[in-house]
Amino acid sequence: MLKNALKLFHTFGTISLLFFLSVWAASSVPLSTVKASDAFVFTAIPDEDESRLRQRFNKIATYLENKLGVAVTYIPVKSYAAAVAAFRNDQVQLAWFGGLSGVRARILVPNSEAIAQGLEDQAFFNYFIAHSSTGLKRSTEFPKNIAGTIFTFGSKGSTSGRLIPEFHIRKHLKKAPNDVFQKVGFSGNHTRTIQLVQSGAYQVGAVNSKVWENEMKAGKIDSSKVSIIWKTPPYPNYQWSIRGDVDVRWGAGFKNRVKEVLLNIKDPDLLASFPRTSFVPASNSDYQPILDVAKAIKLID
Template sequence: MLRRLLPAIALVTLITPSLAAAQPLGFTAIPDEDETRLQQRFQAVADYLAETLEVEVRFIPVTSYAASVTAFRNNQVQLAWFGGFTGVQARQLVPGSRAIAQGVEDPEYKSYFIANQRTGLEPHSGETAPEGLRDLTFSFGSQSSTSGRLMPEYFLREHLGASPDELFTRVGFSGNHSRTISVVQSGAYQAGVVSYKAWENELEAGNIDLDRVQVIWETPPYPDYQWTVRGDIDERFGEGFTERLQQALLDMDDPDLLASFPRAGFIPAVNEDYQEILEVAQSLGLLD
């Protein structure tokens, strides 16, 4: 009996690691721009990671910021390109998860407040949000967006002393930065707030008519986007995989790949880099 069992045990020993290696690495990204662009933006990133790490990598698009957190929590993805707030949410839901990399620009991120030209608002260079925003209609982006909701709302409360519902005659949530620009440019909302990166992208793409919409204020800086991995990823792909993955992200230097984010490059990140985001979210009642 023992002789018959030994070959079977040896076969299991050989097969188990290969099955682990065959598991795909799933990653997602918050849909901060038009969802139709996500697959195009990130499929090349998946291909780069697959070649570098020698594992199958699948990009899994999602339709909302909340869905990206849910996919991470449910282990549908093990890696995510999160905003500051969604990253904090995900790491709270999945203990042991780690922020491992951020864009060169992300420690000093910012938002642009924008206004339809018909409001008559002029660009404001002060350190506090402009008083002229009061009593306008106003659009945020996603309810879970760091640059399109969380930090702008914090600055509005701190600088103007009132909640958005008290400040504005109507408050909306467009879902992403591209739509916020669109609804303010069209006049559906008089003002709004967007990621400065999204504004620059849309401007470069020719999607912004500066005769109809303009930036009126730039927020103080705050930490934002980052790559976050589940704490159990090494169990899935082998000891040391987290460090290999981090290095692959830090080594990414192809201009076309970096343009997917867009970032000049990536630098190391740790969970503590986002303590400010955690505290702001708690102060606004968005986290337990």
């Protein structure tokens, strides 16, 4: 009897203990998430291999920290939408966006500004690439014979992987991608687009020219299997965007200092990692064409 009573007491005790411990654990979670330092945080859209991005942006963080005299952190994210959400929620104050993600982010954050872009971003372009078995060859005209193939975009929120190729497909073939192709996929990022077209899983794909160059340099492209079939006309792309309220937190003139420091990146290794020749000033109005296209194909209301 006593043994049973003890057992019951034990059960009861365990339950209440576990109960209080879980409540305790739950309530301490928010505490552990409070940031100790007031660091200036930035992110970048995950458009290619994450380890490559980490290497590049950790270097940028160190550079900014030295020049600005405040703690600077880079946080990697897994999607374009997560990068925009972090910027919008003030969890990052600066971001390396693509044309489309930048436009979206700046609509959501009043007073935010595009401050710098790569020299090449003023006239960026894409490639359409195809698997060798399709027999498609490079041309200067839009390759209308891609209709009926199995096609992959990059990420759904990408400028070069989605917006621009979809715009040209609609313009030249007068139909939505779903009606043009046998099948339409979203590979996730440009590195994967190249890999999936190279393996023949998709026959044709749209890829960012800079990532193509990077992969070519890294020896990851087998030219006998995948090749360029078309180069798009130029459009404005990547840029550094900053929130409007940074001056309130880091002092008047902070925004301008960030801009100046970014424009002054001269380290050849750092520039080569993007790869960009140099950075030049940018403004919100430079991206009006992107906004127009996004509205035209209804990616932005």
